[in-house]
Amino acid sequence: MDEVFESLMTVFLAQIDSAMSISEILSEHAGEKEMTPDALITGLVYRLMTPMEEDEMQGALTKGKDMVDRLCSPDSDSNDEEEEDTSDEVEDPIERVIERNTCTCAICTTARTCLLNYRTHETQDPLSEKFHNAIEHACSTHKLLIQ
Ligand SMILES: [Zn+2]
Numbered sequence: 001m002d003e004v005f006e007s008l009m010t011v012f013l014a015q016i017d018s019a020m021s022i023s024e025i026l027s028e029h030a031g032e033k034e035m036t037p038d039a040l041i042t043g044l045v046y047r048l049m050t051p052m053e054e055d056e057m058q059g060a061l062t063k064g065k066d067m068v069d070r071l072c073s074p075d076s077d078s079n080d081e082e083e084e085d086t087s088d089e090v091e092d093p094i095e096r097v098i099e100r101n102t103c104t105c106a107i108c109t110t111a112r113t114c115l116l117n118y119r120t121h122e123t124q125d126p127l128s129e130k131f132h133n134a135i136e137h138a139c140s141t142h143k144l145l146i147q
Pocket of ligand 1: 025026029103104106107108109
């Protein structure tokens with residue numbers, strides 16, 4: 001794998017990872033036992049539109065690097081378990097507007113603002129573009145509308 005691609009991939013995964021921790025918070029604050037696609041996607045939107053702080057970025061990059069290393073080592077041991085999941089396909093979901101929680105903490109409030117502004121947000125670099133595409137893909141998979 002060439003270095004430019006590898007570092008792009010690292011940042012991308014770092015952002016995904018950071019988005020996941022936002023999603024967890026959103027889900028927790030909504031009182032959900034399991035994370036919903038709504039919380040998941042909102043976390044991604046939050047991360048797309050709210051740049052990471054410098055120190056946050058450093059921590060996330062280390063994790064991203066780990067993930068790239070794992071993805072690139074052919075003898076990773078986590079392969080077996082993941083294949084099983086393909087059988088429980090999600091049934092055709094009905095299209096609906098993404099759900100928000102009503103929590104008033106800073107993260108949840110910012111997340112709701114991000115959802116509101118998502119449609120007018122313009123991606124400025126290839127990486128954000130990629131991130132944006134991932135969000136679009138997740139939305140169409142779960143038939144969720146960001147409005
Ligand atoms: Zn909250």
